Amino acid sequence: MKTLRVKPDFIADLKRGYSLVHRDAVSNKDLLENEGELFELVDVHNRFLGKAYYGIQNKGIGWVLTTKEHEEIDQAFFTKKISAALQLRENFFNDADTTAFRVFNGEGDGIGGISIDYYDGYFLINWYSDGIYRYQDFVIQALDELTNYKAIYEKKRFDTKGMYIEQEDDFVKGTPGEFPIIIKENGMNFAIDLNDGAMTGIFLDQRDVRRTIRDQYAEGTNMLNTFSYTGAFSVAAALGGARETTSVDLAKRSLSKTIEQFSVNGIDFEAQDIKVMDVFHYFKYAQRHQLKFDLVVLDPPSFARTKKMTFSTAKDYPKLLADALSITAKKGIIVASTNNASFGMKKFKTFIDQACKETNTKYKIVEQFGLPKDFRANRDFPEFNYLKVCFIQKLN
Template structure:
């Protein structure tokens, strides 16, 4: 096994419990896609890591001990992960949740989600993809009840994004439960599945009646899962807006799965800022507005960055929010701290009175590294606006 010498800055990060290896700490690194022994400048052993570039970082520390990333090692990790999620296994009203969450469960670079009887592996770099057979063998030993599995390729270099990897094959689309609500999902069609599982708790607040008797506008709605949750929680009207043409078909599927009539639920294919202008022209107002944009987006007219432009969304939303209305503001930008996100939110309010009613991070099944702030990437606030 090759040895990797780290500088003092990287050593301090590892000792603090931050396991991601960052490119800035290794400007001249030539090793890749392999396990290495990590040592400090004095030659002291710090742990076992692997090197492989992904969308963040160039590798992960996987143990402070000398270990081999084989099936036996992964069996131990999966057994611990399974035990942590015993409450989800026993839940009668939820059948889709995360089984293994990167460094939160002891190994950065891949995740595993459960959709009814099917597992979905997401590989984030070449190294974990190269050892996937050891990972799959261990998983099947620990989770024999899982009928079959699929994979998503979330790094560049392969000619496909999605595939069946073992066991039974799932239907092209099927229904899962979350908080008693039915959602249509798909496991072998590009990188998406029809629902973002990390928003369990936020959708639960809507199912529990946060929007009961109210009108709700859901921007950047994807498949309108927030809207379906709100409708099941008694919302009298929902409008779901997304730029993707396919969003309408996928959104309607959630509503039909729950036996919801569509006459009070509208699906609009439009860019969010264009919809703000449309709503103002037509004097529309909403009691609850959900803002869950991508971290960064670009179209022919403009670019949008959560870190720089979220305040614009807030300001526009306030113009079409009913008096004493609610905003649900969300971001999954790992590089944006909670304090910086709140600064951007406050910039949008520009002194207008408001109260933070609830705050959400990742749900319990998305176990994260509590010593690494960026590991708990999800930041959501429910805000009551005094106007």
Template sequence: MSNDIGAFANRLGKNIKHLRKWAQRQGLEAWRMYDRDVPQYPFAVDIYADHVHLQEYDTGWLMHKSEYEEWLAEVMEAIVFVTGLPSEHIHLKRRQRQKGKEQYEKTGADGTDFVIHEYGRAFWVNLDKYLDTGLFLDHRHTRQKIGAMAAGKRFLNLFAYTGSFSVYAGTGGALSSETVDLSNTYLQWARRNFELNGLDMHVHQLVRADVFQYLQKAAEEGKQFDLIVMDPPSFSNSKKMLDILDVQADQEKLIDGAMRLLSAQGTLFFSNNLRSFTLNSALEQRYRVSNISRKTVPEDFRNDRIHQCWEIRKR
């Protein structure tokens, strides 16, 4: 092993020693073990039960192919050594810079679906099939917050992906929920998550819709919710959508649309992971807004800019 890989392996060893116990105490089977801690090793390493999701960040470095393969083999070897897991349990993904809807693109591999547990809830994940695994680990605290607030409330989940916020709301005693996404694939995944957690599909509904259109229609129908979560992609140009979504440009349209559906004492959680995102000050004039980003990024994430999150209420 080269010196550099020694530094990488040492850091992995240190992190896993502390975090594995922490995760067990918390009842977490999925957590981040390493996040570019050593700059020469630009990876995110996530543990999912007895599997490892290994993502390489696109740094624009150029290495000769054989040199690169050798370097990657050393990385894999270090992870096998530190975690004690077999190499076939390491799932490698190359993170190219995202262009629009590619976050939902298939990788070409099928992989296997398996279940992980988080704070007493269960979720289906797949570490190979898509760029993302089915559960965004950086929103674990936000999910927990929703679960704690949901009792007796009507819940709405917009850009719902695989419905994990809805699972927390439902198991937390929400009266009813609507889970909105444009992708059939993800809504079916959400359905399996609901079934896994024993949610009643009559009161917890899955809605396939473009969020902009949903917001308009729901307002016309006079729908009201007490708790809303909206976590849009930074950018999307899905063919199924009427418009291109750009979270920086469309934030007022999105937030105003959600606030129209919010009951007088309700709360909207608005989040996104566009690093350069800034909330328009006009929104802070219209609503009571508090930035809760720091409180929602979990302690196993070194990158505290992984997402931004606001709590928004009516004035």
């Protein structure tokens, strides 16, 4: 096994449980040749720090799997980690009102670069590097031993440069599903397809936010859902008693997908407004027509590019929020959300403050959310707890 030396500046974080091996953390990473190979990490005095696998993922070159020098990385290791993760989600498996959730959340459950989601009897494995994909047999064998499933699906979210790719067929083994299947989330229905490109039809990490919208904020409101994808927030608002919902997304397929989500909940989609258009164009449209909304959801992708513009939450969120404030009614609520892992909640709140100051808006943050319990993360390192959601009330 090859030995890589960790630079002094990175040792303290590794000892505190930071398991991503940053590409700048080691002095001799050129020794690594094949993704998936195991290597040891040592300090400048050759003291053992951990055992990791080589896998290129964003700014990392791998993940620490164990800090025990003599622990083997074998079938028993993977089975033990996945078994522990399943036991921690026992309450979810016993909840008839929620049949889709995360059962293994990468480094939060001890193996970085992989996540496993459960959709009412179906498992979906997400692989984030070619390195972890080399351990596919171990992961599937563990699921074989520990669970009774209908089928296993997978998504390879990488290419040779560590970026995302799409597969033609995501089925791995079991009995192929007839999609869409209907899963439950806090009693709401959502149509899911595990074999249709990169997305499944719902983002599971927003489960607590959808429930809060339905139960506490939706009743009697005129709701706007921007970057609406399949309209899941709109469904939650409609079920919570919103007078009307407007869902806006640039993707053409968002129309049929949103109609589907309303329909599986018994909601008359024709009574809802579904628009296929650029969100920024919609803001201008709404301003021209002096539209005001009581409840606005802002959950943009971290990065997006259209023919006319490029959007990045790291630099453009204040402008986005300022646009939203201009069409939010007095005492209205904006649900501001981002999954950009490059900044934490403190920085996100500075974006909120900047937008409100620029628009002379008085505000208060009435709720905030991070990842739900099934998305286990090391709370010492905010980048792993990537989800940041603030419910902002506009006071004037």
